[in-house]
Amino acid sequence: MSDHHAVHVRGLRKSYGDLHAVKGIDLDVAEREMFGFLGPNGAGKTTAIKILCTIADATAGSATVAGCDVRSQRAEVRRRIGVVFQDPTLDTYLTAEQNLRFHGELYGMPRRLLRERITEVLDMVGLARRRHDIVQKFSGGMRRRLEIGRGLLHAPKVLFLDEPTIGLDPQTRASIWDYIAELRGKQDITIFVTTHYMEEAEYCDRIAIMNHGEIVVTDTPDALKSSVGKDRVRIRTENDTLAIERLRQLFQLDAAIHDGMVTFSVSEGAQFVPRLFSSLGVAIDTVTVTRPSLDDVFMAYTGRTMSDTEQAGDPSTFARMLAKR
Numbered sequence: 001m002s003d004h005h006a007v008h009v010r011g012l013r014k015s016y017g018d019l020h021a022v023k024g025i026d027l028d029v030a031e032r033e034m035f036g037f038l039g040p041n042g043a044g045k046t047t048a049i050k051i052l053c054t055i056a057d058a059t060a061g062s063a064t065v066a067g068c069d070v071r072s073q074r075a076e077v078r079r080r081i082g083v084v085f086q087d088p089t090l091d092t093y094l095t096a097e098q099n100l101r102f103h104g105e106l107y108g109m110p111r112r113l114l115r116e117r118i119t120e121v122l123d124m125v126g127l128a129r130r131r132h133d134i135v136q137k138f139s140g141g142m143r144r145r146l147e148i149g150r151g152l153l154h155a156p157k158v159l160f161l162d163e164p165t166i167g168l169d170p171q172t173r174a175s176i177w178d179y180i181a182e183l184r185g186k187q188d189i190t191i192f193v194t195t196h197y198m199e200e201a202e203y204c205d206r207i208a209i210m211n212h213g214e215i216v217v218t219d220t221p222d223a224l225k226s227s228v229g230k231d232r233v234r235i236r237t238e239n240d241t242l243a244i245e246r247l248r249q250l251f252q253l254d255a256a257i258h259d260g261m262v263t264f265s266v267s268e269g270a271q272f273v274p275r276l277f278s279s280l281g282v283a284i285d286t287v288t289v290t291r292p293s294l295d296d297v298f299m300a301y302t303g304r305t306m307s308d309t310e311q312a313g314d315p316s317t318f319a320r321m322l323a324k325r
């Protein structure tokens with residue numbers, strides 16, 4: 001039922017001539033969920049988001065956003081969404097406040113409400129003290145935060161963020177995600193975000209992995225990681241040979257020494273550790289548990305790693321780069 005979903009998509013397709021960018025995807029995003037669209041360049045993420053934001057028309061299929069049909073209720077959808085796209089769209093010669101005011105006026109927000117909301121969102125994205133500074137003086141991270149604030153100005157039900165951290169350094173990326181995560185605590189909002197950074201998908205409640213225009217799997221990051229394999233446990237013990245022997249006897253686990261530590265794979269590693277301590281009968285000095293990464297997940301579902309797909313030089317991406325020049 002679309003009424004109970006912030007985003008409800010069935011059989012969505014988009015073709016550019018012979019190129020099938022989105023090949024009939026189904027998707028449900030719950031209200032207040034942080035939902036991630038993950039995939040390499042050219043997977044079709046931006047195309048799908050553009051359709052949901054009413055910027056592009058679908059070739060086939062249906063979609064509702066905040067309960068409104070993206071085809072027949074465009075204006076209603078637009079009023080209910082906030083959008084932050086990859087390409088910066090701030091007026092750098094205007095101040096932070098002027099950028100926000102301009103946007104609010106475009107949305108026909110009443111003057112008093114607009115003044116209050118500008119104060120609120122600048123506070124929310126940590127730019128209250130830079131309100132009257134021109135954007136030209138802002139760092140990349142500050143600009144992106146201002147764009148996110150602008151996307152929130154008219155109190156949207158659903159916020160779409162297309163690669164919100166692209167081109168930013170790792171530290172700034174982490175701080176942008178902190179702001180996004182904080183937002184959820186403060187606002188009654190659904191966040192739909194695309195990224196091709198695996199580690200960023202960890203922030204999402206659920207993620208859909210998109211590849212070649214199709215959604216190959218949708219689940220929570222934890223469930224996806226559990227689905228692809230076991231955790232790796234490494235222990236340093238008083239007597240490694242005995243520890244290996246006991247692991248085999250007690251738990252039927254095949255352990256070996258790697259980098260000076262007894263290493264083995266087991267499901268639910270964190271839950272296994274207490275049993276290990278209580279039953280092994282060999283003193284353990286240190287223990288580390290490593291979960292499978294989302295890179296492992298991507299590999300399992302697509303047969304290649306994210307970096308493989310980027311290094312292979314997706315010709316469509318290259319064509320777009322040329323087109324942008």
Ligand SMILES: Nc1ncnc2c1ncn2[C@@H]1O[C@H](COP(=O)(O)OP(=O)(O)OP(=O)(O)O)[C@@H](O)[C@H]1O
Pocket residue numbers: 016019021039040041042043044045046047048196316317320
């Ligand atoms: N306007 C367009 N005309 C023709 N082809 C397009 C157009 N927009 C996108 N494409 C193609 O559709 C495919 C999907 O592109 P899309 O931008 O949706 O991918 P993406 O997953 O968002 O990638 P990125 O991470 O690079 O943004 C690509 O092959 C791309 O070249």
